[in-house]
Amino acid sequence: MSEANNYILTMEGIDMAFPGVQALENVDFTLKRGEIHCLMGENGAGKSTLIKVLTGVHKPDAGKMILDGKVIHTKSPLHAQSLGISTVYQEVNLCTNLTVAENIYIGREPRRLGSIDWVKMNINATNLLKRLLNVNIDVSKSLGTYTVAIQQMVAIARALDISDAKILILDEPTSSLDLQETKQLFMVMRKLKSDGVGIIFITHFISQVYEVSDRITVLRNGKLVGTFETKALSRFELISKMIGRTLADLDEMTNIKLKTSKRIQSEPVLEAKNFGRAGEIKPFDLELHAGEVVGLAGLLGSGRTETASILFGVDRPDTGSMIFNGKSVSDYSPLGSIKRGVALCPEDRKAEGIVDDLTVRENIILALQANNGWLQYLNLQDQYELADKYIKMLNIATPSADQPVKNLSGGNQQKVILARWLATNPQVLILDEPTRGIDVGTKAEIQKLVLELADEGKACLFISSELEEVLRTSHRIAVLREREKVAEFSGEIDEHKIMHTMAGSSE
Amino acid sequence: MKKFKLNLSRNALSESKLLFPIIVLMLILLFDFIFIPGFFKIENRDGNLYGSVIDIMRNGSIVSLLAIGMTLVIATGGVDLSVGAVMAISASVAGILMNPSALKNEVFFVTDPTYTFQPLWVVILVPLIVAIICGIWNGMLVAFMRIQPMVATLILMIAGRGIAQLITNGLRVQITYRPFSLIGQGWFILPVSLYIVFVMLLITWAITRRTAIGMFIESVGINDRSSFFSGISEKNIKLMAYTFCGFCAGIAGLVACSNIKTSDANNIGLYTELDAILAVVIGGTSMAGGRFSLVASVIGALVMQAVTQTMYAVGVPAFALTAIKAVVVIIVILLFSDQVRNVIRGLGTQKNEV
Numbered sequence: 001m002s003e004a005n006n007y008i009l010t011m012e013g014i015d016m017a018f019p020g021v022q023a024l025e026n027v028d029f030t031l032k033r034g035e036i037h038c039l040m041g042e043n044g045a046g047k048s049t050l051i052k053v054l055t056g057v058h059k060p061d062a063g064k065m066i067l068d069g070k071v072i073h074t075k076s077p078l079h080a081q082s083l084g085i086s087t088v089y090q091e092v093n094l095c096t097n098l099t100v101a102e103n104i105y106i107g108r109e110p111r112r113l114g115s116i117d118w119v120k121m122n123i124n125a126t127n128l129l130k131r132l133l134n135v136n137i138d139v140s141k142s143l144g145t146y147t148v149a150i151q152q153m154v155a156i157a158r159a160l161d162i163s164d165a166k167i168l169i170l171d172e173p174t175s176s177l178d179l180q181e182t183k184q185l186f187m188v189m190r191k192l193k194s195d196g197v198g199i200i201f202i203t204h205f206i207s208q209v210y211e212v213s214d215r216i217t218v219l220r221n222g223k224l225v226g227t228f229e230t231k232a233l234s235r236f237e238l239i240s241k242m243i244g245r246t247l248a249d250l251d252e253m254t255n256i257k258l259k260t261s262k263r264i265q266s267e268p269v270l271e272a273k274n275f276g277r278a279g280e281i282k283p284f285d286l287e288l289h290a291g292e293v294v295g296l297a298g299l300l301g302s303g304r305t306e307t308a309s310i311l312f313g314v315d316r317p318d319t320g321s322m323i324f325n326g327k328s329v330s331d332y333s334p335l336g337s338i339k340r341g342v343a344l345c346p347e348d349r350k351a352e353g354i355v356d357d358l359t360v361r362e363n364i365i366l367a368l369q370a371n372n373g374w375l376q377y378l379n380l381q382d383q384y385e386l387a388d389k390y391i392k393m394l395n396i397a398t399p400s401a402d403q404p405v406k407n408l409s410g411g412n413q414q415k416v417i418l419a420r421w422l423a424t425n426p427q428v429l430i431l432d433e434p435t436r437g438i439d440v441g442t443k444a445e446i447q448k449l450v451l452e453l454a455d456e457g458k459a460c461l462f463i464s465s466e467l468e469e470v471l472r473t474s475h476r477i478a479v480l481r482e483r484e485k486v487a488e489f490s491g492e493i494d495e496h497k498i499m500h501t502m503a504g505s506s507e
Numbered sequence: 508m509k510k511f512k513l514n515l516s517r518n519a520l521s522e523s524k525l526l527f528p529i530i531v532l533m534l535i536l537l538f539d540f541i542f543i544p545g546f547f548k549i550e551n552r553d554g555n556l557y558g559s560v561i562d563i564m565r566n567g568s569i570v571s572l573l574a575i576g577m578t579l580v581i582a583t584g585g586v587d588l589s590v591g592a593v594m595a596i597s598a599s600v601a602g603i604l605m606n607p608s609a610l611k612n613e614v615f616f617v618t619d620p621t622y623t624f625q626p627l628w629v630v631i632l633v634p635l636i637v638a639i640i641c642g643i644w645n646g647m648l649v650a651f652m653r654i655q656p657m658v659a660t661l662i663l664m665i666a667g668r669g670i671a672q673l674i675t676n677g678l679r680v681q682i683t684y685r686p687f688s689l690i691g692q693g694w695f696i697l698p699v700s701l702y703i704v705f706v707m708l709l710i711t712w713a714i715t716r717r718t719a720i721g722m723f724i725e726s727v728g729i730n731d732r733s734s735f736f737s738g739i740s741e742k743n744i745k746l747m748a749y750t751f752c753g754f755c756a757g758i759a760g761l762v763a764c765s766n767i768k769t770s771d772a773n774n775i776g777l778y779t780e781l782d783a784i785l786a787v788v789i790g791g792t793s794m795a796g797g798r799f800s801l802v803a804s805v806i807g808a809l810v811m812q813a814v815t816q817t818m819y820a821v822g823v824p825a826f827a828l829t830a831i832k833a834v835v836v837i838i839v840i841l842l843f844s845d846q847v848r849n850v851i852r853g854l855g856t857q858k859n860e861v
Contacts, residue, residue: 314735314736334735334736334737334738335738335739335740337738338737338738339738344736346736351730351732351733352732352733352736353733353736354730354733355725355726355729355730355733355734355737356729356730357725357729357797357798358722358725358726358729362722362726366722366726366734366737366739367737367738369719369722369723370723370737370738370739371738372719373719374718374719374720374723375718375719376719377717377718377719378719420737
């Protein structure tokens with residue numbers, strides 16, 4: 001087989017500019033048949049943009065694409081799909097109010113006598129999910145009743161089932177999957193690979209890159225750094241290519257942690273007693289101290305987010321009480337929490353965090369303004385000062401404070417939400433998956449920031465699905481299992497012990 | 508031409524909501540200038556100004572008032588279909604307060620221009636309070652009962668006219684009280700109703716843009732869940748928007764019945780809710796909620812009125828008017844849609860390639 005024939009996709013000299021940003025500059029990309037190719041880079045490196053160019057969401061300013069020996073101009077995702085390019089995007093793009101089966105077959109429902117054959121559709125959907133992903137669920141229930149992980153699986157099943165895909169693009173499919181589900185996905189990927197499908201895989205989990213991929217393409221600031229054989233590239237080299245510098249942050253982090261652990265106050269700022277809500281989280285006790293980072297570890301669905309929600313007052317507790325700074329709390333609502341000095345960075349950035357049409361500045365002042373009330377409107381100059389301060393402090397990559405936040409990359413949006421809460425100067429900061437879908441460099445930045453904030457005397461509750469990250473940042477770790485707080489560890493924390501507690505197995 | 512298209516496709520249109528409705532209004536006025544002689548003539552009678560352009564603004568004042576309130580409701584992601592009915596209620600209450608004879612089921616023609624049952628401030632205040640209560644009702648249904656806005660406000664849209672009829676005992680109430688009729692018919696260099704629109708616009712602008720309310724409304728309209736997480740009481744914001752919309756409808760009802768000297772529960776404000784919604788849409792506020800501009804909405808209302816007036820002037824029969832209006836509205840809305848703008852953009856780039 002000749003070299004040219006070997007490539008199913010060649011992209012050459014792709015240029016793409018948005019107002020104020022050169023998102024891609026002369027980027028080349030090749031994909032072989034039967035290959036898992038990782039696309040790596042920090043936030044804003046241009047990974048998503050490249051994918052969107054390929055799938056016809058954006059029209060590139062320059063460059064050409066060759067699929068299977070033919071030059072193509074993808075006009076829309078639908079058109080790309082008909083050419084054999086299927087995509088599963090980073091954030092689940094399905095309709096949560098439709099059933100699972102409807103989501104899989106939307107737009108191409110099986111028909112009988114002109115009307116939709118519901119029975120057949122449900123049977124097909126059930127079989128499809130079972131065959132491809134080994135998932136057994138009731139496909140006639142609405143998608144919204146399932147966890148994000150299941151929704152992701154449905155999205156993948158849908159993408160796989162549409163036409164005979166020559167190329168499958170997985171844009172961070174694993175960011176919300178647990179270990180078991182990730183393994184399942186990898187099995188499916190390997191099967192497709194042996195069928196000759198070219199898979200473009202975007203992930204932030206370095207270990208997953210090395211587990212499945214054959215080659216790696218690294219982008220940085222919209223430019224191509226290079227394409228490498230996975231076997232020939234060490235993890236360290238990969239990371240330094242991605243961020244353009246070496247990571248010495250790890251040691252620094254341990255130092256900060258040791259230093260700050262001495263400043264933890266003995267009196268708790270926030271004390272939850274027998275706090276719980278039926279169906280969400282079983283009653284638990286939790287103390288948060290100033291100067292301390294408490295980690296919350298647990299598997300997907302163990303009640304991490306529910307714990308955060310109830311502590312912040314998104315959901316009202318039906319048992320127990322909370323004591324804040326020695327006073328009993330009666331107002332359980334987000335606004336009540338903000339007024340007390342509690343902040344929550346929610347897990348679902350798109351649905352619960354950003355307000356996408358508002359500018360970066362407005363997004364940053366939103367919570368502070370809600371706290372001040374509508375009458376005390378911050379004057380424009382103060383707003384800009386505040387916004388600029390946090391843009392600088394958190395290194396938010398945006399052309400200006402007046403940029404709508406939807407134009408920012410995921411990691412920068414996350415930083416904007418962090419800025420929103422820091423602007424309220426909270427005493428207690430609850431961070432629910434603040435590093436989800438964020439690149440390595442920013443991840444380290446945020447972890448460091450959390451420790452620095454604790455050092456300044458804030459109490460932090462740090463939630464993450466990555467145990468390593470929880471271990472690295474937390475002074476104390478509470479473990480959840482099946483919507484119940486089962487243990488708490490402090491001092492010298494043993495990773496294996498926690499893993500066993502999370503899994504509910506004995507050592 | 509190319510430059511114009513570039514402007515159209517990139518920033519100008521999406522950034523400034525004002526530009527587009529102004530262009531449309533200008534085009535209509537340009538048409539009038541060319542085809543209708545004397546359209547821009549303004550007469551000075553006893554110090555008061557009269558003319559077609561002033562008529563557009565005067566006749567557009569009711570829809571302008573409604574559009575101001577409707578803008579806030581639509582910006583929260585809702586819609587208020589009941590404003591026409593609330594106008595009728597407000598007019599009925601005002602009528603009955605000036606001429607309660609209908610309650611005794613007798614048609615009693617008052618001819619004395621100084622006669623009124625209640626003093627002027629009561630005649631104005633009470634209908635507005637009633638309109639505010641109507642707004643609160645809508646707001647409660649939408650914000651607290653979580654009923655979809657279209658369904659929730661449909662209730663009052665249907666029931667409102669019935670309520671208005673009950674108030675006036677099913678009769679039309681003649682209004683002769685002179686000070687009251689000044690609201691809709693008075694002239695002080697310019698028509699009094701213009702001043703009312705202007706003051707309402709100014710007050711509403713100040714409330715929304717000089718305080719944080721405007722940002723909160725937009726935030727709730729774009730993403731109410733995120734807003735809730737940020738400590739914004741989305742329920743209260745929605746309640747406020749509907750209440751204010753009711754208030755605006757109340758004022759519009761007073762202007763309307765004062766203008767025709769009758770409180771006619773069947774016809775006052777009929778179909779004006781649709782005009783108001785269209786005015787807001789022409790003003791560039793998305794029906795999905797979010798960014799809004801009050802001035803653009805008022806210009807949208809003037810666009811609607813200018814079209815009507817122009818059609819009358821060129822001799823389009825009244826029965827065909829709604830069809831013509833619909834065409835104009837469709838064109839304007841199409842030009843706003845992303846789909847069409849993409850096509851325009853595509854045309855521009857293709858030409859460049861050639």
